Structures are given as structure tokens and as C-alpha cells.
Amino acid sequence: MASACSIKVRGVVQGVGFRPFVFRLARANALAGWVLNGEQGVEIFLEGADQGLKAFVQALKTEPPPAAQIADIEIHTSNPVGCNEFTIRESRRNEQLSVRISPDLPVCEDCLRELFDPADKRYFYSYINCTNCGPRYTVILGLPYDRSNTTMESWPLDEYCSGEYNNPFNRRFHAQPVACPQCGPGYYLQAGDKMVRGNEPSIRSAVAMLQAGKILAVKGLGGYHLACDARNADAVQALRNRKYRKEKPFALMAKNLEVAGGLFQISAETKAVLTSAARPIVIAPARIALAAVAPDNHELGVMLPYTPLHHLLFAAGAPEALVMTSANRSSEPIAFDDIEALDRLSDIADAFLIGERPIARRVDDSIVRAGVFGPTVLRRARGYSPGAVAVFPSKRPILAVGADLKNSITLVVDGQAFVSQHIGDLEHFQSLQAFQQTIEDLVSMYEVRSDELLVVHDCHPEYASVAHAAALSCSEKGSVQHHRAHIASVLAERGEWKKRVVGVSFDGAGYGDDGTIWGGEFFVGSISEGFERVAHLRRALLAGGDAAAHHPVQAAAGFLAQLDGLPDMTSAPFNFPERYQHAMELVCKRVRTFTTTSMGRLFDAVAALLGFTRETSFEGQAAMWLEQLARSAPRMEPYPFPFADGELDFRPLMTNLAWDRFLGRAASECARAFQRGISRGVSDAVTTLCREHKTDTIVLSGGVFQNELLLEDLKSMLDSTPFQVWTNRAVPANDGGISLGQAALASFGRFDFVAPANSKEKAFL
Ligand code: ZN
Numbered sequence: 001m002a003s004a005c006s007i008k009v010r011g012v013v014q015g016v017g018f019r020p021f022v023f024r025l026a027r028a029n030a031l032a033g034w035v036l037n038g039e040q041g042v043e044i045f046l047e048g049a050d051q052g053l054k055a056f057v058q059a060l061k062t063e064p065p066p067a068a069q070i071a072d073i074e075i076h077t078s079n080p081v082g083c084n085e086f087t088i089r090e091s092r093r094n095e096q097l098s099v100r101i102s103p104d105l106p107v108c109e110d111c112l113r114e115l116f117d118p119a120d121k122r123y124f125y126s127y128i129n130c131t132n133c134g135p136r137y138t139v140i141l142g143l144p145y146d147r148s149n150t151t152m153e154s155w156p157l158d159e160y161c162s163g164e165y166n167n168p169f170n171r172r173f174h175a176q177p178v179a180c181p182q183c184g185p186g187y188y189l190q191a192g193d194k195m196v197r198g199n200e201p202s203i204r205s206a207v208a209m210l211q212a213g214k215i216l217a218v219k220g221l222g223g224y225h226l227a228c229d230a231r232n233a234d235a236v237q238a239l240r241n242r243k244y245r246k247e248k249p250f251a252l253m254a255k256n257l258e259v260a261g262g263l264f265q266i267s268a269e270t271k272a273v274l275t276s277a278a279r280p281i282v283i284a285p286a287r288i289a290l291a292a293v294a295p296d297n298h299e300l301g302v303m304l305p306y307t308p309l310h311h312l313l314f315a316a317g318a319p320e321a322l323v324m325t326s327a328n329r330s331s332e333p334i335a336f337d338d339i340e341a342l343d344r345l346s347d348i349a350d351a352f353l354i355g356e357r358p359i360a361r362r363v364d365d366s367i368v369r370a371g372v373f374g375p376t377v378l379r380r381a382r383g384y385s386p387g388a389v390a391v392f393p394s395k396r397p398i399l400a401v402g403a404d405l406k407n408s409i410t411l412v413v414d415g416q417a418f419v420s421q422h423i424g425d426l427e428h429f430q431s432l433q434a435f436q437q438t439i440e441d442l443v444s445m446y447e448v449r450s451d452e453l454l455v456v457h458d459c460h461p462e463y464a465s466v467a468h469a470a471a472l473s474c475s476e477k478g479s480v481q482h483h484r485a486h487i488a489s490v491l492a493e494r495g496e497w498k499k500r501v502v503g504v505s506f507d508g509a510g511y512g513d514d515g516t517i518w519g520g521e522f523f524v525g526s527i528s529e530g531f532e533r534v535a536h537l538r539r540a541l542l543a544g545g546d547a548a549a550h551h552p553v554q555a556a557a558g559f560l561a562q563l564d565g566l567p568d569m570t571s572a573p574f575n576f577p578e579r580y581q582h583a584m585e586l587v588c589k590r591v592r593t594f595t596t597t598s599m600g601r602l603f604d605a606v607a608a609l610l611g612f613t614r615e616t617s618f619e620g621q622a623a624m625w626l627e628q629l630a631r632s633a634p635r636m637e638p639y640p641f642p643f644a645d646g647e648l649d650f651r652p653l654m655t656n657l658a659w660d661r662f663l664g665r666a667a668s669e670c671a672r673a674f675q676r677g678i679s680r681g682v683s684d685a686v687t688t689l690c691r692e693h694k695t696d697t698i699v700l701s702g703g704v705f706q707n708e709l710l711l712e713d714l715k716s717m718l719d720s721t722p723f724q725v726w727t728n729r730a731v732p733a734n735d736g737g738i739s740l741g742q743a744a745l746a747s748f749g750r751f752d753f754v755a756p757a758n759s760k761e762k763a764f765l
């Protein structure tokens with residue numbers, strides 16, 4: 001006797017070969033019925049023998065296609081309707097769209113085999129792909145995911161490709177971006193007036209230029225890269241000069257795992273991330289010094305090839321380690337449009353390797369570290385976006401617009417929290433445009449209605465994101481304080497809506513409840529009940545405007561002004577430049593100063609005391625420099641950093657450090673003792689607060705917690721306590737995670753209303 005059941009599968013199940021997999025599985029188990037792509041995932045109806053149904057469900061759970069990510073499976077028994085075959089039906093559209101769009105996937109083993117098989121139709125074809133691999137988010141123009149809604153719409157399939165596309169038993173059945181050299185787009189090389197056409201000739205010419213030390217703009221999945229030979233110091237330096245990028249490390253692409261292993265130390269965890277489907281840039285300790293690639297840095301960021309083009313470049317003889325950095329100037333967003341790229345990069349790149357397939361939206365490479373608390377995403381973009389990172393308990397649509405630095409946005413639809421790709425710093429016009437486009441893009445893709453939408457933003461009155469949110473039409477708006485959003489981001493990732501924790505939120509700057517600049521904050525509470533600020537770093541004055549964040553000596557003035565009897569900072573070993581004295585005058589007169597509890601600025605101040613007295617050229621540079629310096633010394637007795645009455649007092653710590661340094665103690669030893677002091681102070685504070693407020697969990701977030709040495713020390717100190725520590729994993733601890741935290745607090749109505757800044761203490765970024 002026949003039985004029947006209907007099954008709903010949610011998650012990343014469209015555009016990843018799921019329907020043909022279901023089709024083959026049903027046929028193999030002699031089942032009739034149908035499968036279709038619905039708004040929320042894949043819907044299946046089956047009828048046949050009980051044994052076949054059981055085997056089907058078992059295989060559905062255990063052997064899904066490699067690119068699928070099943071979130072949940074719902075099975076209901078049903079009445080047989082007398083189907084006599086199994087079919088793939090047309091997509092259905094009538095409810096709220098919440099199907100998850102697949103992130104872009106690296107080229108698969110099967111496609112690679114064909115790519116290098118001279119007998120294959122797609123031999124040496126840069127755009128080879130199948131249902132298990134290739135572009136997704138970077139080619140999708142709209143939902144549902146069909147070829148007509150992708151950037152491949154203008155290339156009609158030829159007979160060969162459509163034969164595969166329409167065959168349920170073929171690996172390319174409904175592979176939307178499928179193409180071959182006869183019917184699809186190709187690559188060409190443009191060097192000045194010279195043009196090289198054809199896949200193979202253009203790639204071989206590009207390789208010859210790379211070998212000769214030239215700089216190439218190479219079109220990839222989510223934008224252009226600037227590429228050159230990583231071992232050619234002159235080429236790398238030329239790239240730095242032309243890109244106006246003085247010191248920020250460049251990412252590398254290694255030919256394969258073996259080459260990567262020669263560049264940096266690959267632990268088992270690093271290897272797992274490096275070879276994962278997201279193929280991110282992974283940060284790990286360097287094995288060789290590549291001074292021009294990563295100045296003053298003992299770490300390297302390396303990724304493996306992920307598009308067919310990358311594999312072709314290496315196979316054709318490109319240098320085994322390439323610099324592969326986002327094509328832009330300084331910190332502008334990555335270029336992804338051909339005309340824009342040719343225009344913006346013409347005096348950076350010697351030639352352009354251009355692919356004809358348009359990119360639907362810019363998506364940078366992701367950055368991940370296999371950290372002491374497990375793998376953690378430092379920049380969330382290609383390979384992860386726009387995946388859902390959490391399932392919210394409420395169904396209301398929410399748009400959270402994030403912070404102004406390292407911006408990302410979060411859209412919650414039908415409870416699923418989609419975090420956008422990394423957008424960048426909104427002070428740049430290009431990034432602001434990208435920010436607005438991403439909002440429009442996601443809101444229209446999921447057809448979110450503005451009359452139901454809740455919009456949430458930061459409390460900073462001068463954020464561009466806040467101004468933009470003010471202009472959006474929606475049913476309700478609210479603001480969430482920056483540092484509370486950091487803590488909520490960790491809990492939201494874990495789906496911990498009610499868990500009460502002690503949260504430590506350390507970063508450079510965020511607008512506080514009282515209109516001052518926060519950045520060294522302790523909270524108690526949960527997402528559902530909100531977070532109360534219970535402690536903070538001792539307040540200091542910060543002289544001047546935005547410049548204080550770029551000049552460690554300027555930040556140092558406000559902290560040092562509170563110490564008694566200091567050595568002279570303008571002579572050896574400190575040699576502070578004039579800017580310091582000027583800042584000190586402002587601090588003493590309280591003119592153009594701001595009150596801050598910023599832990600980021602404390603790190604800057606200490607970096608200045610230990611020798612970083614110049615201007616920084618990228619955010620977090622002085623703190624990174626300090627961490628590297630500390631790592632070069634053995635474990636030290638920590639400097640005192642006492643916690644009492646809800647305040648961590650930096651004075652004993654800085655006094656000791658300044659005198660030690662003056663008396664000739666090595667800067668590296670001072671740095672190590674400082675780092676240990678911070679960890680000791682924080683672990684004393686959180687254990688006190690956990691006991692006082694009867695919680696057993698500590699949450700760490702904010703950009704300062706990208707300091708791996710700080711995390712290592714904290715872990716070893718807290719391992720002996722009964723308290724557990726949670727950190728960010730799926731979204732960055734820096735401001736890239738803010739939008740998720742904003743959305744989480746907003747979904748429980750936990751908004752913050754802040755005092756406007758008074759004229760003397762106007763906050764700044
Ligand atoms: Zn493939």
C-alpha cells in the first residue's frame with residue numbers, strides 16, 4: 001500500500017543542485033511526486049512504498065549536494081493522490097520571499113578536471129561552472145534564481161549547454177550561469193591601446209606581464225583585484241606607491257596549499273578555513289619575511305585560487321605567490337564595473353584582464369583568522385554573504401544600517417537575519433553609494449514592504465548611516481547604542497536571546513548614552529531585557545577632532561595629563577613630536593577636547609610611549625604594531641590595572657610603563673607587560689561583575705578584541721574560573737558586526753535614547 005508525505009526544506013537549497021538531487025533520489029527509491037522551488041525553500045511531495053520514503057528522507061538528511069546548507073526539514077504525512085511519475089515543477093510565487101541566496105562558490109573538482117582536459121568542450125574556459133560551484137550572489141539580479149534574473153541573461157545557451165541545462169541527470173541541470181566558449185562570455189587583455197582577445201592568448205599574455213613584474217587589474221567574482229608577483233619587492237612597492245597605500249598589509253594568493261605552507265604557518269584549523277567553500281583570506285603567522293607585502297607585520301593574509309581564471313593563471317605559469325588586493329585607491333570600495341575600473345585604475349595597473357560577464361554587485365574577499373576561540377570572521381563578504389547568520393524569534397522585517405566604519409547592513413526577513421557583505425567606511429562617497437545600493441538591493445530582492453519595516457541605526461548624531469536611515473520610509477525607527485550592539489552581535493549569532501551575560505565592549509569610538517565617546521565599556525543584561533552599563537575605563541580627555549584617532553601622540557596627551565611626575569616626553573627615549581605639546585596645551589586648558597573611555601585610544605597612547613610616534617596610515621595600525629612588539633617578548637609580570645567602583649584605572653599602568661621605558665627597559669618587554677596588564681585588569685573586572693550579578697558567561701566584542709594576544713592571555717586567565725567566554729564567530733568583532741547587534745536589540749524593542757552632545761564635548765568618529 002502506498003504512503004505519501006510532503007516535505008519542506010529551508011536553508012541554502014536553491015541554485016545548488018538541490019532539485020536534480022531530489023529528482024534522482026526519488027527515482028532511485030521508486031517514488032512518484034514532484035519537487036519545486038518555493039519562496040521559503042524547496043517543496044517536495046512524495047508517494048510510494050514506506051521503505052522508499054524512509055530511505056529518501058534518510059538520504060535527504062545525510063547526502064545533500066555539497067553546496068547546500070540545510071537549515072531545517074519539515075515533514076508531514078499526506079494522502080496519496082495517485083501520481084505515477086516524479087517531476088520537477090515550475091517555481092511557485094505567492095508568499096513572503098525568504099529563500100536563502102547562496103553565496104559564491106569556488107570552482108569544484110569536476111569542473112577543474114574538465115578545465116584542464118584538452119578534449120573537453122570547456123578546456124581552458126575561464127567561466128566553467130556547474131550546480132556544485134561557481135558564482136551566485138555576484139551574478140543574481142533578482143529572485144527567484146533563474147538565468148533570466150542573472151547577469152548571464154544576455155548570453156543565450158547553445159545546443160550543447162542547453163542539453164546539459166535541461167537534463168536532470170547532468171551536473172549542469174539548471175546551473176544558471178552555465179556557458180561554454182561557443183555561447184558564453186570570455187576574457188580579454190587590454191594594455192594601453194593593445195588588445196589581446198581569446199581566453200588562452202589573453203591569459204598567457206597576462207602571465208607574461210606578471211612574470212615581468214608588472215601590475216595587473218584582474219576581474220574576479222565580486223570585483224577587480226590588483227595583482228603582481230609577491231616576491232618581486234619592486235613590483236609590490238610600485239603597487240603601494242600607485243595605490244597610495246603606505247603600510248597596510250596586502251593579501252596574497254598562493255598557487256596551492258603547498259605554496260601557502262611556505263608563506264605562513266598552517267595549523268589544522270587554518271587549513272580547514274583556507275580550503276573551506278568560502279575560500280577566504282586567512283591570517284596566520286608568516287614563515288618568510290615579505291617586507292613590502294606586510295611591513296612591520298609578522299603575519300600574512302593568504303588565500304587559495306577560487307575561480308577557474310585563478311587556476312588558469314597559475315597553470316599558465318604565473319608567479320606562485322601573487323599579491324591579490326582589492327582594486328581601489330586607499331580605502332575606497334573595490335571596483336567592480338569595467339568602465340569604472342578602467343577609469344579609476346588606469347594609472348595603477350599596467351594592463352587589465354577583463355571578463356565579459358558583468359558583476360551584479362561588489363563583494364570583497366572575506367578575511368578569517370583561526371583564533372584562540374575558534375575561527376572568527378574579520379571581514380565578512382565573498383563566500384559568506386548574503387548567508388543568514390541567525391534565526392530571530394520574531395517575524396517582523398527589520399533593517400539595521402550598522403555603523404559608519406567597516407559598515408555592513410542586516411536585513412531580517414521572516415526571522416532570518418541576512419548580513420550584507422562588508423561595505424566599507426562611509427566617509428568615502430563611493431562607499432556611501434555602495435551602502436545605499438546594498439540597502440535597496442536587499443530590500444527589493446526580498447520584497448520587504450516599507451509599511452511593516454522597522455529601521456534601526458546608531459545613536460551618533462553625525463553618522464552618515466543615521467542620516468540615511470532618517471530618510472528611509474518605514475513604519476518605525478529606533479536607535480541602538482554602539483557598544484550594546486557589539487555585545488548583542490555575539491549573542492544573536494548564537495541565538496541566545498535571553499541569556500544574561502557580562503559584556504565587555506572595547507573599541508576605538510562609539511557614541512555613548514551621555515554624549516561622550518565610549519570605547520571601554522562593561523555591561524550586564526541580555527538581548528531581551530537590554531544591557532545596563534555597569535563599569536568602564538577611567539575617563540580621559542582627547543584633544544582635537546578626528547585627528548586624535550590618527551596620531552597616537554595626540555591621544556597620549558589626555559591620558560598622560562592625569563599622571564603625576566612624568567619624565568620628559570619630548571626627549572629620549574620618547575621623542576614625541578611637537579603635536580604632543582600642542583595637544584597637551586589643549587587638554588590642560590580644556591579647549592577643543594572630548595571626554596572618552598576609549599580602550600582603542602589607550603592602546604594608541606601606549607604605542608606612542610613605546611615608539612609609534614608617527615601618524616597612522618590605517619585604522620588600528622598602532623594597536624597592531626603594539627601587539628606585534630609584545631609578541632616578541634616572553635610572558636611578563638603584568639603592569640597594575642586596578643578595577644574598583646566600576647572603573648578600570650589606567651594611571652598605575654601608564655606610570656609604571658613610562659618610567660620603565662625611561663629607565664631603559666626594552667620596549668617589547670614594556671609592551672608585553674602592558675598587554676598582560678590589560679588582560680589582568682579585564683579578567684579581574686569580569687570575574688567581580690559575574691559574581692556580583694550572578695551570571696556565568698562573559699561576552700567580548702568590539703575591534704580591540706581582534707588583538708589575538710589579548711584573547712590568548714584572557715583565555716588563559718579565565719580558564720581557571722567557573723565562567724565561560726563567548727566571542728564573535730560569524731560576524732566581525734569590529735564594526736562590521738554592529739548591524740546584527742542593532743537588529744537583535746531592536747527585535748525586542750530595546751532602543752536607546754541618548755543625550756545630545758554639549759558644545760564642548762561634541763563627539764566625533
Ligand atoms: Zn563545478
Ligand code: FE
Nearest residue numbers: 507510703735
Ligand atoms: Fe565599534
